[in-house]
Amino acid sequence: MSVPDITMMRIMGRWQGGASERLREAALGLFTTQGYDGTTVAEIAAAAGLTERTFFRHFADKREVLFVDQDEFERAFLGGLPESGDDPMALISGVLDGAATLFPEERRPWSRARQAVIIANIALQERELLKLSSLAFALTRALTSRGVDAASAALAAESAVTVFRTAFAVWVADGEKRTFADIQYSVFSRLRALLR
Amino acid sequence: MSVPDITMMRIMGRWQGGASERLREAALGLFTTQGYDGTTVAEIAAAAGLTERTFFRHFADKREVLFVDQDEFERAFLGGLPESGDDPMALISGVLDGAATLFPEERRPWSRARQAVIIANIALQERELLKLSSLAFALTRALTSRGVDAASAALAAESAVTVFRTAFAVWVADGEKRTFADIQYSVFSRLRALLR
Structure with missing residues (x-):
């Protein structure tokens, strides 16, 4: 693997980690205030400033965020x-x-x-x-x-x-x-x- | 509670126990031979010689049979x-x-x-x-x-x-x-x- 590839992976890794962390924080906040069952993936993604598609790149379903x-x-x-x-x-x-x-x-x-x-x-x-x-x-x-x-x-x-x-x-x-x-x-x- | 009521409850209890036992046996047999996911409640009831309605009087869903x-x-x-x-x-x-x-x-x-x-x-x-x-x-x-x-x-x-x-x-x-x-x-x- 060439050096640029590794650098690219590191950057992507960091970015993905960030999105995943934001989604987790947003989800926990919503679960706490409005309940787990009362929260949708769309709401979590919106609260994190991301799309549902991004959500599903990180988590198989709502449960996995926790x-x-x-x-x-x-x-x-x-x-x-x-x-x-x-x-x-x-x-x-x-x-x-x-x-x-x-x-x-x-x-x-x-x-x-x-x-x-x-x-x-x-x-x-x-x-x-x-x-x-x-x-x-x-x-x-x-x-x-x-x-x-x-x-x-x-x-x-x-x-x-x-x-x-x-x-x-x-x-x-x-x-x-x-x-x-x-x-x-x-x-x-x-x-x-x-x-x- | 009168004596006949108690007798009736005992008889019903026994009968219900029998149906429940038959459903369990039938279910485990089917799960073993054709898999849990591949078995329906209708098949379990039929194998036990009972109706689906009777099944749901005893169990909330297929999983509970076990x-x-x-x-x-x-x-x-x-x-x-x-x-x-x-x-x-x-x-x-x-x-x-x-x-x-x-x-x-x-x-x-x-x-x-x-x-x-x-x-x-x-x-x-x-x-x-x-x-x-x-x-x-x-x-x-x-x-x-x-x-x-x-x-x-x-x-x-x-x-x-x-x-x-x-x-x-x-x-x-x-x-x-x-x-x-x-x-x-x-x-x-x-x-x-x-x-x-």
């Missing part, structure tokens, strides 16, 4: 895995550290608004559960490839997802101030104490 | 709770014992066929995840009402569901002969060892 790229989501978790080792506890801790990078303080208002929209709608809840189930599957595969036996890998992955989603619900609660990492650590400790 | 009554499902788990006590470990064990009553040996062929249909279809997977998520919520509430603090109750409930679904996947695997209760016990022990 879901970040699954690969990117999973990569953050996997990115926390230590370079080597097959101790499930160390692997879970690494995965949770990776997850925490997805939720810096500046993301909290967005996550809080998104959570409120999702809780109010069964179809969105189903989609969210599928996302977490796919994540557990990806984590299981990663742990298995580290040499953890299949059953332990599945249980470790499910436990990591349980800690993550429990911590997430706490993190977006009204008035919560602790960092995502701190909350996850405390939830994980509690889970371990519980099953001792 | 899902037992959520209340009944949750009652089995809750039915295993010990009469008193607030030790989360004892409560989880009780809940798992309750779950095992749902899956006697004679149910295994049905569960195996159902699992194969669900795994092949994203919409069914989403519905299954929602069912388990509602279960976790009901268990959390039950544990909270026993005096377990909210965070521990949620984690204990999620762990019970993780053990249940992991055990379920093992129980329906080809060639698996152990009882549901035995598998659950071994999965639960493994989870505890893992998080020690």
Whole structure:
């Protein structure tokens, strides 16, 4: 690939990222004020100053606006895995550290608004559960490839997802101030104490 | 309520149970042989020797045929709770014992066929995840009402569901002969060892 091609891809990538971000922000604002079911793709596109055609270049449907790229989501978790080792506890801790990078303080208002929209709608809840189930599957595969036996890998992955989603619900609660990492650590400790 | 009314309700209950059971069996047979998407409600009703109208008296749509009554499902788990006590470990064990009553040996062929249909279809997977998520919520509430603090109750409930679904996947695997209760016990022990 020639240099101009790469430059072109970078520029397009940046532009597309911008449009996608604007569409997400516009959608969440509309879902919050007028409800998810009461918002059309046309309204989202208009609020973002873009066309419906552009919307559908970025998202398959209205629901997908609320879901970040699954690969990117999973990569953050996997990115926390230590370079080597097959101790499930160390692997879970690494995965949770990776997850925490997805939720810096500046993301909290967005996550809080998104959570409120999702809780109010069964179809969105189903989609969210599928996302977490796919994540557990990806984590299981990663742990298995580290040499953890299949059953332990599945249980470790499910436990990591349980800690993550429990911590997430706490993190977006009204008035919560602790960092995502701190909350996850405390939830994980509690889970371990519980099953001792 | 007079005695004849009660007798009538019992008879209707039995009859309705019979029709519902026949519709389930017919549906699972068709889903297995010709696929879930390739099967219509009309075909299911015809295979059960019933009308479409009867079908819709029992199920809201085609998808629901594969899902037992959520209340009944949750009652089995809750039915295993010990009469008193607030030790989360004892409560989880009780809940798992309750779950095992749902899956006697004679149910295994049905569960195996159902699992194969669900795994092949994203919409069914989403519905299954929602069912388990509602279960976790009901268990959390039950544990909270026993005096377990909210965070521990949620984690204990999620762990019970993780053990249940992991055990379920093992129980329906080809060639698996152990009882549901035995598998659950071994999965639960493994989870505890893992998080020690």
